[in-house]
Amino acid sequence: MAAIVLGLTLLSLIIWIGLLILRGQFWRADQQLEAAQTHLQSLPTICVVIPARNEADLLPITLRSLLLQDYPGDFQVFLVDDRSTDGTANFAEGVAHAVNKPQQLHIIAGESLPPGWTGKLWAVEQGIQKASVFTPDYFFLTDADIQHDVGSLRRLVAKAIQEDLDLVSVMVRLRCESLWEKLLIPAFVFFFQKLYPFRWVNNPKNATAAAAGGSILIRREALERIGGIAVIRQALIDDCALARAVKKSGNGGIWLGLSTLTRSLRPYPSLETVWQMVARTAYTQLNYSPFLLGGTLLAMTLIYLVPPVGVIVGLLMGNLAIALTSLSAWLLMSVAYLPTIRFYRCSPWLVWCLPAIAFLYTLMTLDSAIRHWQGRGGAWKGRVYRTP
Template sequence: MPWFAEIISSITFIAWLFLLLCRGLYWRMDDRLTATVADDLCGPSKWPKVCAVVPARNEAAVLPETLPSLLLQDYPGEFQIILVDDHSEDETSDVARAIAQTFRRADRLQIVKAHPLPNGWAGKVWAMQNGLRHVPADAEYILFTDADIRHPASSLSSLVRHARKRRRDAVSLMVRLHVKSKWETLLIPAFVYFFAKLYPFRWVANDKRKTAAAAGGCILVRRELVQSEEGLTPIAGAVIDDCSLAKLIQSRGGRLWLGLGDDVMSVRRYATLAEIWDMVARTAFVQLNYSVWLLIGTVIGMILLYLAPIVTGIAGVCLALSGYTGWIWTGILGLAAWCIMSCTFVPILRWYQLSPWRAIALPAAGFLYTLMTADSAIRFWQRRAGAWKGRPYEIP
């Protein structure tokens, strides 16, 4: 039925043309924050006091790679770090304390123990809430950063400069995730690409839009927007804590900015497909608000966007070359959609210093992420709660 295939290929081509031109130019990936860019901005005449809150659960293995980068920040103003030990079953607190003493920065680090997790609270949000209780009232900014994030020495100065210059109340960075293994190479750039398409960075920074998003690895926010009487209570049960926090900040009148952090890196490694699969399956169905209809729509949309162009493009061209001329436009439109898809993926590949030719494999990543999303729903229906660091998520 060439007419039906031509309709499908037309839909996918129009969809990719729309995404290319009308989705906030999400694919450009030029909203970045680097030390070089920050140096061009005017530094504040008086550097505000900043307090970092680091939720940490069973992070003894990664802290030697990351905690020194926070302790050795060259920030000109007052800077304090509160590491919240979230009921770790390893030596997280002892390792952190030893690192601070080794680098002679014990005065900069405060280690607090999280209170027992109450019903209705997600573990990381509760750890952040515990950290907020120890933030001094004279701090102007709070830096929420994960324990697996390694910062350059100028990271905090760059964030504060950017927030002041752009008049933003919250500045968040999508850090450079670890990409070494074959599965990381295939799936991690695609993860950032899908996130940017869902939450275009330009739209997040546009005060006329309601798009609210953040990347949980690095969020600088004005203290008064999160340290209040209710604190983080409105997002207590949020599994996807970063975007929920961004929405909370926006609801309280905060102005957001989200971009790529060239020099800020995650040391968390995902060597196998199973590790990445579990990471996505834990939260994918949560992102869809546990909606069956959104799940169905997502699966259909992913098939049309990422699989249909290949099938219609290759099949249409092969059939046209075999003498079935009615398939020529099916093949052309399918290949055109595949071409647009690949071109929009190239900027994020370049950011990860990967070959642009890897863009042709984006449909394979899209197919795997579709399966992960479906598996996330199946786990929910089977009452198999996801878990992080050995602590199961609550299933509503």
């Protein structure tokens, strides 16, 4: 028995050593947009596309932040009202008039959702169709819950021009105010970085591709080259699907990083709200594969749960080797998590909670699969998307 436990704890320790050394330094959280130079060599035309469904509460802040960008070039904002019932369009128009920029905002009444499309992507497609009359150099795809720093668009454009990138995306700072947000949101970002190491994404020689849907600047020619938004019209994880299509098509590269200034206002005040966010697409990430699900559950147990359990078992058995091996793995796990905790300005003591947090995310992933098997997967904004 002791030999089996020791073997599991040693394997967990080896995995953590490998993750820290070989997994693209994902844990450093050092790929940040604000670290880039912002000198603009040219002023391309930008069309901003915002899909909005019942976002009246947030638009006075988020839309205002977009209309007041300090980008010196020409940019137009297209807000697609995705059949809202809360007066989203009226609020948007009011915001534009309040900042004296009504001519810069174009409100599009969304058409009914056709078969084979997700609601968000259909709204984005309608916005791009209308915006195309301006023949923009870039489309800026963003969400209605994002509050942009005044220099956000300028930095994104500068990054794209300086490095000749087809796509530039940032994972905006997610809201981290409530107890559950502080406990779970940094871990969500940590797991995302582990799944898609940003250095690998940003390396044109590496096939890894990802993006964050709240803030994506994409070159118009690149979007046309892959066949437009229609290519990913059924994708629930649409941001990463778009990044894969662009990177696979060649030519310019893609870049993904964090933002210290631009932030999401979407609240996650309870365990249930975070759970819903994760369970909506976790099984999609696994390609609806029971085998990948089983592998994920096993891997999460081995990587995150074995170390603390091993410490307890080792102490109870009086086996110093098991206890020290487990503690070493737990320590490496905590060291890896610390930069993300610091990025979100949370208490450093939370790094020791990562095993418990990972256990919750494992349950969310399992629940995501159960929802899919019950025909309840992909629910969002009042719609349930039937997946294969």
